[in-house]
Amino acid sequence: MLFDDVDFSALTLPAEAQALRREVRTFLAAELASGRIVPHLGHAQFDREFSRRVGARGWIGMTWPRQFGGAERSYLERFVVTEEMLAVSAPCAAHWFGDRQTGPSLLRHGSEAQKRRFLPAIARGESPFALGMSEPGNGSDLASVRTRAVKVDGGWRVSGQKVWTSWAHLAEHFFCLCRTSPEEGDRHLGLSQLIVDLHATGVTVRPIRFMSGAHHFNEVFLDEVFVPDDMVLGEVGAGWRQVTSELALERSGPERFMTTFPLLIELVRRLGGTADRRARQVVGQLTARFHALRRMSLAIAFEFTRGASQRTMRDLGTEASLVKDLGTFYERDITEAARLLVDIEPRPDAEDTFERYLAECIYTTPVGTIRGGTTQVLRTIIARKLLGAAGSA
Amino acid sequence: MSEDDDIRSLLVDTAQRIFRDHCSQRTVEAAKRDGWSPELWEIVQQAQLPLVSIPEEKCGAGGSVSDLAAVLRVAGRHSAPLPLAETGLLAAWMLAASGLNVPPGPLAAAFQRTEGELRLEPVADSWRLSGELKRVPWASIASRLVVLVRGGDCDRVATVDPGRCTIARGVNLAWEPRDDVRFERIALRADEVVHAGRGVTIEAFYRRGALARALLMAGALDRALERSIEHARTRVQFGRAIGRFQAIQQEIARFGAEVAAAAAAALSAAGEVERGDGELAVACAKIRVGEAAATGSAIAHQIHAAIGVTEEFALHHSTLRLQAWRSEYGSETYWGERLGQRILDAGAERLWPLLTDSA
Numbered sequence: 131m132l133f134d135d136v137d138f139s140a141l142t143l144p145a146e147a148q149a150l151r152r153e154v155r156t157f158l159a160a161e162l163a164s165g166r167i168v169p170h171l172g173h174a175q176f177d178r179e180f181s182r183r184v185g186a187r188g189w190i191g192m193t194w195p196r197q198f199g200g201a202e203r204s205y206l207e208r209f210v211v212t213e214e215m216l217a218v219s220a221p222c223a224a225h226w227f228g229d230r231q232t233g234p235s236l237l238r239h240g241s242e243a244q245k246r247r248f249l250p251a252i253a254r255g256e257s258p259f260a261l262g263m264s265e266p267g268n269g270s271d272l273a274s275v276r277t278r279a280v281k282v283d284g285g286w287r288v289s290g291q292k293v294w295t296s297w298a299h300l301a302e303h304f305f306c307l308c309r310t311s312p313e314e315g316d317r318h319l320g321l322s323q324l325i326v327d328l329h330a331t332g333v334t335v336r337p338i339r340f341m342s343g344a345h346h347f348n349e350v351f352l353d354e355v356f357v358p359d360d361m362v363l364g365e366v367g368a369g370w371r372q373v374t375s376e377l378a379l380e381r382s383g384p385e386r387f388m389t390t391f392p393l394l395i396e397l398v399r400r401l402g403g404t405a406d407r408r409a410r411q412v413v414g415q416l417t418a419r420f421h422a423l424r425r426m427s428l429a430i431a432f433e434f435t436r437g438a439s440q441r442t443m444r445d446l447g448t449e450a451s452l453v454k455d456l457g458t459f460y461e462r463d464i465t466e467a468a469r470l471l472v473d474i475e476p477r478p479d480a481e482d483t484f485e486r487y488l489a490e491c492i493y494t495t496p497v498g499t500i501r502g503g504t505t506q507v508l509r510t511i512i513a514r515k516l517l518g519a520a521g522s523a
Numbered sequence: 524m525s526e527d528d529d530i531r532s533l534l535v536d537t538a539q540r541i542f543r544d545h546c547s548q549r550t551v552e553a554a555k556r557d558g559w560s561p562e563l564w565e566i567v568q569q570a571q572l573p574l575v576s577i578p579e580e581k582c583g584a585g586g587s588v589s590d591l592a593a594v595l596r597v598a599g600r601h602s603a604p605l606p607l608a609e610t611g612l613l614a615a616w617m618l619a620a621s622g623l624n625v626p627p628g629p630l631a632a633a634f635q636r637t638e639g640e641l642r643l644e645p646v647a648d649s650w651r652l653s654g655e656l657k658r659v660p661w662a663s664i665a666s667r668l669v670v671l672v673r674g675g676d677c678d679r680v681a682t683v684d685p686g687r688c689t690i691a692r693g694v695n696l697a698w699e700p701r702d703d704v705r706f707e708r709i710a711l712r713a714d715e716v717v718h719a720g721r722g723v724t725i726e727a728f729y730r731r732g733a734l735a736r737a738l739l740m741a742g743a744l745d746r747a748l749e750r751s752i753e754h755a756r757t758r759v760q761f762g763r764a765i766g767r768f769q770a771i772q773q774e775i776a777r778f779g780a781e782v783a784a785a786a787a788a789a790l791s792a793a794g795e796v797e798r799g800d801g802e803l804a805v806a807c808a809k810i811r812v813g814e815a816a817a818t819g820s821a822i823a824h825q826i827h828a829a830i831g832v833t834e835e836f837a838l839h840h841s842t843l844r845l846q847a848w849r850s851e852y853g854s855e856t857y858w859g860e861r862l863g864q865r866i867l868d869a870g871a872e873r874l875w876p877l878l879t880d881s882a
């Protein structure tokens with residue numbers, strides 16, 4: 131019922147992926163040692179220069195065709211790059227949306243011209259994208275978007291408001307989900323995805339401050355913004371199908387369970403040779419949970435690699451949702467364990483790395499189980515699929 | 524209702540009214556920058572709330588520790604940016620119990636943790652204080668700092684003008700002042716240093732500190748639950764209020780249980796401190812309320828989703844305080860070990876009597 135036909139006993143990364151891992155590690159060690167990057171936990175940081183350097187190595191859009199700036203490497207190699215970045219919390223926000231979401235969407239649904247224009251730039255780390263799905267009235271209920279696009283000569287006029295748009299103040303474009311025909315009957319019809327230039331006339335980006343005072347998400351107001359016809363992604367009216375066809379891979383990657391992992395590393399450093407039995411047991415449990423999560427996530431990446439070569443993909447959507455659900459709670463439990471095992475008063479102005487990471491993780495604890503689909507919505511989907519399977523068996 | 528109950532409900536009503544009218548979200552937000560709210564302090568002081576539980580002959584407001592406890596819960600509910608617990612439950616308690624009058628104004632309280640941390644030397648007929656105390660709550664805004672200093676023969680209570688100390692400002696997760704205070708050979712008059720009075724010990728100080736945080740957390744949990752219920756009733760997704768979804772109902776129910784347990788544990792501990800040392804009750808309270816704080820703030824944020832993690836929305840005033848207060852005056856780890864050790868030392872035969880003899 132879950133992971134059917136997946137041979138967990140055969141999960142070993144090919145030699146070229148492990149060779150790549152060493153390359154990435156060396157690169158990151160040099161970035162850290164030189165002070166070019168200073169990791170922060172909780173929210174991936176936005177650093178265009180870092181993204182350019184990663185792009186120059188060929189580590190963005192790695193699985194894409196060469197003609198669009200990709201390297202035609204395997205999903206397993208991409209997996210390795212991603213987990214190495216996460217293990218040190220490298221500042222990947224300027225390229226991650228492109229690498230993980232907008233790039234793959236463009237590959238699947240984009241026109242030749244769009245692919246040629248955006249994909250090589252994303253792969254170079256030079257075209258940061260944001261995602262404009264949520265609105266004040268539409269969170270979990272994505273289909274109730276109110277932002278609307280009206281057909282005009284040569285394009286569309288878009289008006290409405292988006293919220294929680296991460297990095298819209300620094301990105302170049304965003305994918306804007308909007309209604310292109312009036313809601314009648316099935317409300318999932320009549321939605322479209324437009325690629326909107328965030329610097330276009332009529333676009334206003336206002337910061338929304340996170341409760342720690344940090345600025346990473348925004349409100350985006352659209353007032354009669356003109357979007358040319360060639361910036362419609364895929365088909366007009368097929369927005370819903372396009373958005374929800376997000377690949378399982380995108381939901382089950384290491385970014386769903388590794389955002390607090392560097393805190394675990396610092397926790398181990400702090401505890402050192404402790405004689406505390408409970409500390410050893412908790413560290414053991416956290417390690418075991420990571421081990422299993424990573425195996426599940428890897429299995430999905432393996433399936434993609436196999437499927438991509440044989441052009442037959444098993445549906446591992448439920449498994450991917452499970453990985454996200456387990457993963458977001460795992461991230462939270464690392465934070466909780468760290469604060470209970472090392473008895474300090476967490477402070478936002480800490481200088482010590484462990485203490486700073488701990489404070490950053492506490493501030494961002496709530497977000498893992500909210501962004502990209504809440505726990506409740508995710509579990510509803512999982513249960514529906516499992517019960518459906520049991521019912522029909 | 525007894526006369527005591529009348530006084531208690533009057534106090535709670537007064538506190539509710541003051542905080543509702545004068546402790547707005549803007550007040551709490553401004554305190555992130557200023558450290559506290561002097562305007563609110565004036566009003567609260569006028570109403571004599573800070574010195575409840577301190578005898579009137581020592582310039583206090585009278586009443587019991589349980590009365591003050593009820594006020595602290597209300598203060599926690601409103602995230603009141605004031606050293607209310609430090610003033611009444613800690614500093615004024617030490618002064619009054621040691622025979623000193625309590626000065627007006629916000630007070631900070633601290634105690635010597637380690638042997639070498641402070642040095643209090645007699646010089647002729649006065650004293651000299653040297654050393655450093657880390658993360659003293661509210662030191663930078665207090666008008667007096669009351670310190671419990673260890674001595675070879677006995678512990679002493681010293682009152683110091685913070686203006687004469689070197690203070691490095693620091694904050695907790697909710698930006699409340701937690702400052703490092705250096706005493707550089709500060710001269711203190713004979714009447715500024717006295718023998719610690721009956722019951723004023725480092726153990727008792729720490730217990731009272733933990734009690735204070737448990738009470739404030741119980742209040743913050745009340746507020747987080749109220750906000751979550753309000754949000755569940757009004758936020759509409761998929762054409763209905765999210766409180767209509769069973770997944771949300773289950774979370775609200777779980778949350779309610781945590782809040783109830785927190786109030787029971789914190790308020791009963793106040794009574795036990797009043798009647799005895801309250802060691803067992805305070806340990807249980809700090810542990811249980813800490814757990815409720817962890818579970819409760821997670822549920823509150825989950826129900827609010829994105830809106831709840833913003834600076835604009837007031838939920839974080841409660842939840843970040845819960846996160847900060849959990850670790851102050853001993854986390855669940857600290858009190859868990861201390862309580863567990865005590866139970867194990869006493870042995871199996873003592874467990875049941877220990878749980879039932881005092882209440």
Ligand SMILES: Cc1cc2nc3c(=O)[nH]c(=O)nc-3n(C[C@H](O)[C@H](O)[C@H](O)COP(=O)(O)OP(=O)(O)OC[C@H]3O[C@@H](n4cnc5c(N)ncnc54)[C@H](O)[C@@H]3O)c2cc1C
Nearest residue numbers: 261263264269270294295296501504506768825826828829
């Ligand atoms: C840090 C962060 C970054 C984000 N970045 C982006 C971004 O870049 N672009 C973007 O478009 N969005 C972004 N989001 C928004 C995110 O996708 C939404 O927060 C999410 O979809 C939930 O919507 P909501 O916050 O409106 O919560 P709501 O949908 O209002 O949910 C409130 C509560 O109700 C529950 N609920 C809702 N429906 C049901 C149901 N049917 N059954 C049971 N329970 C239900 C939810 O689980 C939740 O507990 C971001 C959010 C965060 C926190």
